[in-house]
Amino acid sequence: MITMNVLRALGILMAGMSFANLATSAADDTKQPTLAGKLTITGSSTVAPLVAEIGKRFEQLHPGVRIDVQTGGSSRGIADARSGLADIGMASRDLKSDETDIKGHVIARDGIGMIVNAANPVQSLTDAHIIDIYLGKVTNWKDVGGSDMAISVVNKAEGRSTLELFAQHYKLKNSDIKASVIIGDNQQGIKTVSGNPGAIGYVSIGTAEFEAGQGTPIKLLPLGTVAATVENVQNASFPLSRSLTLVTKDEAKDLPKAFIDFARSKDVHDLVKEQFFVPLAE
Amino acid sequence: MAEMAITRKNNSARDLGLMLVVWSATAIIIAAFTWIIGDFIIHGFERLSWSFLTTSPSNAGRSGGIAPILVSTLLILLIAITVALPIGVATAAFLSEFTRVGGRVRQITTLSLDILAGVPSIVFGLFGNAFFCIWLGLGFSILSGGLTLACMVLPILIRTTQAGLSSVPDEWRRGASALGLSRGAALTHILLPAATPAIAAGLMLGIGRAAAETAALIFTSGYVDRMPSSLDDSGRALAVHIYDLTMNVAGGDANAYASALVLISLLILINSVAVTLTNRYGSQRITAS
Numbered sequence: 001m002i003t004m005n006v007l008r009a010l011g012i013l014m015a016g017m018s019f020a021n022l023a024t025s026a027a028d029d030t031k032q033p034t035l036a037g038k039l040t041i042t043g044s045s046t047v048a049p050l051v052a053e054i055g056k057r058f059e060q061l062h063p064g065v066r067i068d069v070q071t072g073g074s075s076r077g078i079a080d081a082r083s084g085l086a087d088i089g090m091a092s093r094d095l096k097s098d099e100t101d102i103k104g105h106v107i108a109r110d111g112i113g114m115i116v117n118a119a120n121p122v123q124s125l126t127d128a129h130i131i132d133i134y135l136g137k138v139t140n141w142k143d144v145g146g147s148d149m150a151i152s153v154v155n156k157a158e159g160r161s162t163l164e165l166f167a168q169h170y171k172l173k174n175s176d177i178k179a180s181v182i183i184g185d186n187q188q189g190i191k192t193v194s195g196n197p198g199a200i201g202y203v204s205i206g207t208a209e210f211e212a213g214q215g216t217p218i219k220l221l222p223l224g225t226v227a228a229t230v231e232n233v234q235n236a237s238f239p240l241s242r243s244l245t246l247v248t249k250d251e252a253k254d255l256p257k258a259f260i261d262f263a264r265s266k267d268v269h270d271l272v273k274e275q276f277f278v279p280l281a282e
Numbered sequence: 283m284a285e286m287a288i289t290r291k292n293n294s295a296r297d298l299g300l301m302l303v304v305w306s307a308t309a310i311i312i313a314a315f316t317w318i319i320g321d322f323i324i325h326g327f328e329r330l331s332w333s334f335l336t337t338s339p340s341n342a343g344r345s346g347g348i349a350p351i352l353v354s355t356l357l358i359l360l361i362a363i364t365v366a367l368p369i370g371v372a373t374a375a376f377l378s379e380f381t382r383v384g385g386r387v388r389q390i391t392t393l394s395l396d397i398l399a400g401v402p403s404i405v406f407g408l409f410g411n412a413f414f415c416i417w418l419g420l421g422f423s424i425l426s427g428g429l430t431l432a433c434m435v436l437p438i439l440i441r442t443t444q445a446g447l448s449s450v451p452d453e454w455r456r457g458a459s460a461l462g463l464s465r466g467a468a469l470t471h472i473l474l475p476a477a478t479p480a481i482a483a484g485l486m487l488g489i490g491r492a493a494a495e496t497a498a499l500i501f502t503s504g505y506v507d508r509m510p511s512s513l514d515d516s517g518r519a520l521a522v523h524i525y526d527l528t529m530n531v532a533g534g535d536a537n538a539y540a541s542a543l544v545l546i547s548l549l550i551l552i553n554s555v556a557v558t559l560t561n562r563y564g565s566q567r568i569t570a571s
Contacts, residue, residue, distance in 0.1 A: 048505060049526070049531055053341065068504070070504045071505050188529055210533060274342070
């Protein structure tokens with residue numbers, strides 16, 4: 001009986017579609033319970049374009065489902081998941097050890113690389129150099145093996161999880177960082193550094209690699225001995241990398257679980273790569 | 283005679299200097315405008331096509347078009363104008379015609395409006411999110427976005443309309459009351475038609491500010507780039523789309539430029555339609571009354 005009702009509902013839904021389509025869809029849907037309803041997902045503006053694309057593909061597979069993606073930052077994604085304002089939150093970081101009241105589901109990885117202008121002769125910087133530069137102790141490239149040129153420090157705006165990750169890795173306090181330019185997003189960082197020969201900044205490796213490949217005059221610096229490449233982020237050998245995480249209040253079930261499983265599956269690896277992130281290891 | 287000649291010579295030198303300053307200021311403005319438009323056209327024109335306007339975005343907006351975004355933008359603007367115009371004109375009429383010059387009501391209201399007009403748009407965005415989306419339960423929707431923009435546009439609209447009404451000479455009011463017209467009739471038949479150009483200017487400033495709005499919309503009408511099926515749906519506005527393409531999507535620049543070109547064309551279009559309507563409507567009302 002239930003199957004009959006489902007079939008009838010599907011029939012009404014797809015009245016405009018051809019009979020052949022109806023037959024195949026109905027056959028697909030009898031194997032698993034029909035998914036229907038609306039999912040609201042909020043959070044990180046870094047993760048949002050990826051999840052929106054995954055959502056579109058999910059909607060195509062399950063015509064009764066609507067997935068609304070909203071942005072506002074990782075903190076907001078976690079807060080909204082916790083308060084129930086959103087079914088799923090998005091965060092561009094791993095959950096902290098004290099965030100045990102919520103569940104995290106990693107869907108992809110992202111690496112942060114230090115970038116300088118392509119015209120800058122510096123080939124690598126030590127961790128100590130980077131810390132000194134960001135604390136304003138070194139203000140000229142000649143002190144770290146470069147030419148005589150003032151360093152323009154590009155930092156992210158407060159609240160960005162990239163900044164959180166960067167500051168955590170170098171054990172810096174944001175209030176101590178002496179920034180010349182404060183930027184919001186990866187693209188803005190790349191634009192700032194490509195337009196300023198003395199600038200140094202940190203952005204997503206996926207994005208930086210793509211832009212450098214497109215001829216944007218920027219250069220990714222290795223971290224210690226590890227080159228800043230997508231491969232090294234995937235095999236987790238690159239230290240400055242992060243997870244893109246979906247967050248739910250409780251153990252996900254029903255529609256949220258189906259969506260999260262789909263977002264973690266191989267079916268979306270092409271979408272992850274299209275957004276210049278690194279898919280989960282297979 | 284000689285002295286006069288010298289002063290005249292000085293005067294003409296001064297005139298020449300002033301003219302140079304004025305001309306170069308104008309030239310700078312025109313050059314800046316041409317540069318911006320030229321930049322958009324160079325970078326965005328080849329992406330612009332009929333299918334760009336009629337297809338949905340794909341691959342996070344890098345490819346595909348902007349059809350749902352264009353529709354959402356127009357719906358948001360429509361709601362904002364439909365709500366703001368009557369409230370704005372009524373408030374301006376009240377302030378200008380029914381309160382005393384220098385009276386407390388007018389002073390306090392005018393001051394609050396001027397402060398509101400200068401409030402950063404992100405504040406309106408957060409207010410709209412808290413009030414319309416959460417408190418009124420409208421959620422992320424085109425309705426929430428439109429209402430938030432209406433709040434944002436109101437101060438500008440009221441102040442320009444008020445200025446327009448104040449600039450109508452008092453003789454007209456006295457003439458109207460001498461002819462036995464009620465205050466309401468004088469307002470609808472004489473004062474408001476006379477102030478129509480000011481109302482239109484205020485509306486244009488308002489629409490300009492509204493259409494260019496990102497911060498107030500990202501938390502109210504939201505980020506969803508699906509074709510809206512009702513006003514309850516979340517819908518991404520053009521400015522939000524441009525912001526997202528430039529800031530969050532690597533390789534989205536070309537479509538961002540094309541979208542910006544569409545946004546500017548849309549503004550020019552709305553502007554010229556409004557100016558045409560104002561001229562026709564305004565002159566008709568004055569001659570008819």
